[in-house]
Amino acid sequence: MGVPFLPALAAAAALASGPAAVRVRLDGQIREALMETYVEWVLAGEMGGVAEREALRAFAITARTWARTNRRRHQAEGFDFCQTTHCQRLAPAGVTARIREAVEDTAGITLWHRGRNADVFHSADCGGHTASAGEIWPGMARPYLPSKEDPWCARAGNLSWRAEIGWRQLEEAAGLRGIRHLRVTARSGSGRVLRLESNRGPMDAEQFHLRVGRMLGWNLLHSRLYSVEAGPDGALFQGKGSGHGTGLCQKGAVEMAKSGANDLEILAFYFPGTKPGVSAQGLLWRQHRGGSVDIWTIGPGPPVSEPSADAAWREARRRSGLDAPCRPRVREYPDAALFRDAAGAGAHFAAVTRGCTVHVQNPQRLAAQGELAQVLLHEMIHVLIGANRRAPLPEWFEEGLAEYFAGGSRRAAERSRVEALIRRYGRQSVLRFLQSGLPE
Numbered sequence: 001m002g003v004p005f006l007p008a009l010a011a012a013a014a015l016a017s018g019p020a021a022v023r024v025r026l027d028g029q030i031r032e033a034l035m036e037t038y039v040e041w042v043l044a045g046e047m048g049g050v051a052e053r054e055a056l057r058a059f060a061i062t063a064r065t066w067a068r069t070n071r072r073r074h075q076a077e078g079f080d081f082c083q084t085t086h087c088q089r090l091a092p093a094g095v096t097a098r099i100r101e102a103v104e105d106t107a108g109i110t111l112w113h114r115g116r117n118a119d120v121f122h123s124a125d126c127g128g129h130t131a132s133a134g135e136i137w138p139g140m141a142r143p144y145l146p147s148k149e150d151p152w153c154a155r156a157g158n159l160s161w162r163a164e165i166g167w168r169q170l171e172e173a174a175g176l177r178g179i180r181h182l183r184v185t186a187r188s189g190s191g192r193v194l195r196l197e198s199n200r201g202p203m204d205a206e207q208f209h210l211r212v213g214r215m216l217g218w219n220l221l222h223s224r225l226y227s228v229e230a231g232p233d234g235a236l237f238q239g240k241g242s243g244h245g246t247g248l249c250q251k252g253a254v255e256m257a258k259s260g261a262n263d264l265e266i267l268a269f270y271f272p273g274t275k276p277g278v279s280a281q282g283l284l285w286r287q288h289r290g291g292s293v294d295i296w297t298i299g300p301g302p303p304v305s306e307p308s309a310d311a312a313w314r315e316a317r318r319r320s321g322l323d324a325p326c327r328p329r330v331r332e333y334p335d336a337a338l339f340r341d342a343a344g345a346g347a348h349f350a351a352v353t354r355g356c357t358v359h360v361q362n363p364q365r366l367a368a369q370g371e372l373a374q375v376l377l378h379e380m381i382h383v384l385i386g387a388n389r390r391a392p393l394p395e396w397f398e399e400g401l402a403e404y405f406a407g408g409s410r411r412a413a414e415r416s417r418v419e420a421l422i423r424r425y426g427r428q429s430v431l432r433f434l435q436s437g438l439p440e
Contacts (some may be wrong), residue, residue: 135208
């Protein structure tokens, strides 16, 4: 929900593109989601059981960066991302308040290198030594994706695994009839298997790994950090770690957070030479704590919304008679591009509200037009509506209710419908619709 610009401002705003959304294939259906919602789903799927705040924040930035650089990965199939580890594992039902907070704290922040979003990766357990991108995917070498020892992952204790695979199964998976012998002939600098030799000839370890995973399941060869012994009935693989091992190691990141490292320190360890920020200039959010509202700004300047935000919050509660258990946030965006990418809203909106956070586009311009106080009041009422809503409600009702309490005129049609409901049922009954839903 949000406030559109006045017509005088709409022309300039229309120069930017629409909402930043992605198309995801989830449980057999293609769904559209805001980028920040997608990042929440990824955190729940990849690190849902993690409690360490700084590790979650670092992973949110990593997952968001990966999504930015890999968008349209499944374009030929009509969507952007799948829900498996081929892209990033998703678990929408597992999103918690802790995960939402980590995503909100890092809204719009990605990793940059030489003016472009970095190519980043992550895996569950690097086995104590990360892999360079080039050793896993030839042609993907990046200076910020090196092979290096990871003492944090090692300290957490690496996953050890073993898998016995019969020759008949390997024949099918590798496509080599009569295979009865297998040994490692080459390893990378991080110790990962590069090439294998069989009685039917040499094999590329990455292709072998993919074939075994696709044909026999991904629960057998957890990584390419393994040894192999040939026996009469099959091959015995013994290894450690889980995943390709390139980029951020989830287990290591959690251990770093437990040791007191913050999100930026974790990212600097796993992606040396990159710069986190909401833009290529590396601009980061700065928090300004007010009396009852926190204001987050980009860059060194003072917040424009102070003290208007505190006054809007007090007035919103007074007019509506509602309250919320959360402490509201206001995020100020200096331009339409940042607002679109981080808030996920079209540039024709002056502001939008997501949960307890109000995203405001170009507050300096709103203040100069004398519109900032009214916009903040409208959005603070949306915070209260969202905090008290327990039933599905149509957008016109929520927008009309916000306009009614804020005394606005941008959404006159919606406001008139709510006023008709109030005349018929009374104000308190209409407020109870937040709990019960609209009557038939």
